[in-house]
Amino acid sequence: MPESTRDAAPQTGSLRVVVAGSFGNIMENYDNLVYAYSAVTLGKLFFPESSSLVGTLYTFAVFAVGFLMRPLGAITFGHFGDKFGRRITLVVSVLMMGAATTLIGVLPTYESIGITAPILLVVLRMVQGFSVAGEWAGSAAFLVEYAPARRRGFFGSFNQVSTAGGFLLASCVVALNSSIFTDEQLTGWAWRLPFLLSALTAIAALWLRFGLAETPAFSEEQAKGSTAKSPLREGLRTQFPSIARGFGFTMLWTVAYFFFLTYLPTWLTGVAGVDADVARTSNIVGLITLTVLIAVFGALSDRIGRKPLLLGSALGFLVLSWPVMALLGSGNTVGVYAGQLIIAVILAMFSGPGPAAISELFPTKLRYSTMSIGYNFAVMAFGGTAPFVATGVVELTGSGLSAALLPIVSAAVTLAVVLGMRESAHRVLH
Template identity: 35%
Template sequence: MTEPSKATTAGDKRSLKRAFVASLSGTTLEYYDFAAYSVASATILGKLFFPSSDELASTMLAFSTYAVGYVSRPLGGFLFGRLGDILGRKQVLVATLLLTGIATCLIGVLPTHSAVGGFAPVLLVVLRFAQGVGVGGEWGGAVLLSSEFGDPKKRGFWASAAQIGPPAGTLLANGVLTLLAVVLTTAQFESWGWRLAFLLSGVLVIFGLWLRLKLEETPVFREIVKRDEKPKAPVGEVLRQEPRALITGILVRICPDVLYSMFTVFVLTYMTKQLHLPKSQGTIAVMIGSGFQLFLMPAFGALSDRISRRTMYLAGTILAAAWPFLFFPLAATKSFFAIIVGVVVALAIHALLYGPQAALITEQFSPRLRYTGSSLAYTLAGVVGGAVAPLIFTALLAEYGTWTVVAAYLAFTGVLTLVGVLLARKPYTAAEEAALIGAAARA
């Protein structure tokens, strides 16, 4: 088996830059959509779609719909992941972008409970489900889009393009919703202002679509096609041939997912409902932390190309498990500065994990099964991690009335992720990847 050409291993620089921007813009859109819903769930959607005399119950119902977006992700990972390994990365990423963007725009025009009764939350759940399917198929392809054009020795940096999407989307969504809340009266914001945040995603869809349609297919997938070694049943092959890689990919995602949910979603509810602080303080803290992540994600991704990704992940997981035990006492002081510091540090720890995560997960799988394997790992971890985290946090707080059980839950997920890190294998070299394309097909 000959080694792939220089173009295959390093990629054309112009195409690589385009792929980086296309990966970044697409995941930014999809996480803008998710973040807009997350912030709205903690502040307004419960009242509009799940009215109840019990404000905490109303918020939990809104978070339940938030979880639907995670639960539906495995369907997207299963459907679009296998198509990405059979049809190619580019075509599938255009479809996922359109699906998520259209669903989000439609949320912006939904009638509320006061207008159509129980039909309103049903429609919201359907659109939230569609969002999750799109995101479930997006991540694996977005990571491969940038990393497969680049040098495998720099995969940590190039794959981080998709990882910048969550903080960029969170920053944009929080910024838009905060601006709307400031310039509009409370009545205007609750009546129609919140809708603008969802409708604005249409602009991002057009830009992302323009970028992705101009891209070529990745060199790695072109090589697989050239050798006529595309998998016929990629999901089955992943389950039969690479179960360790799948388990590793799932476990290493759980703690970072839960950490992110705690400090971008639950923290808003905790501050307003428990500490009785203005909701603007929470959103400002999240925005500042997300701003730092825009630079920390690629920096930590690049650092993981120089030192062991496993070592970085071990350190980050331990910090993630420990930090809530310091954050909540800080937050109890009700000092705005202390809260900002607490959230910024938490999101910096998340960046330490999330920056190298894309490369760590994708390099567990052989090249011809990467889209499917990465997508399944990403989406299945989301179900047991980020999907239920806000619900579990809220339920634990309601039951025990103390933050310690919330922090203990995050520490428990840290143990699971540590197991995944210990299971992770070293990355394949360029020559090994070339051999694996053919070897996996013959297995």
């Protein structure tokens, strides 16, 4: 089958496209995760009348509240992204996220304004959740639609390189903040600094995106006059099976990210008794490894296909989650680092081909809205709740290893979905 104009996208300006398509994703994931990595401090400041455990639970519950807004954000941004274009929609999502995170950085605490403080925190987390819902799918569609035909996996992988990069940046900034300032300074004012940094990253993301044209694929749809008048309605009517596959496909992906990369540092120190410095440093080493390997696996998927890597990752989490948690829980420093590296490799196998694979499920004129629905509903259900549920499961069972049931169950579901998907790496983007 001959390649379409969209699949023969020129490589001129590829670096600018990748940076602009990815940088906003770095910023949005940084904003999202700097909250999670600051959970213990935020619990003391916004829920001071609770015990340490309950305060952490409340903080993770507020973290989960942001994810409840993702379906609304997915529907809203997906509609405008398919109707008016990817670029302007991504500009709006970055602007909203940066504003919400910066406002958290200037928010009065419970000591200053009482119950109003956690209420405002919830509202700002809702704005964060709404805006980040538009970023991920828009960034994935943007990169894949700009990519040359045989490099969609590689281009799309930078959606996940930037996602992991956002996690890594948040982890490094919070760790550096904790090492520079005393506990008294952190709870007094220094906790605000990582949130205030968001204002600078938002400005950089906006500058990069304003200078780009619309994607070749969407521009072709506009030129033909074939963009959807009502993307949500048409998408639900014609693409519901693919939306359902996108939901199941995302289940393991989102649990793995928010369980292993968000909850795990808290689990290592609070449950396994690992030294806080070892937990933070091993997490950063794992994130660096993940960030580097994602693009490698994305490029590999352009050669050997998406399915072999996706299946290998799902099987890896199914079989290895429990042993890896046991290794991490041993308290042995070498074991902790080894466990973090194993997680990084297995997750990179999924994250590399993942953005291209899920994008290729949907037609261009409906891609933003339909991919947003499947992906963000799964993230709402399994991502934001993962740290909260894992904390509750450990408390109920009295066993730290019981938390491994979350990635095991999600891996079984995603494995079944991927087995039923057809290989799409070498097919024309429709």
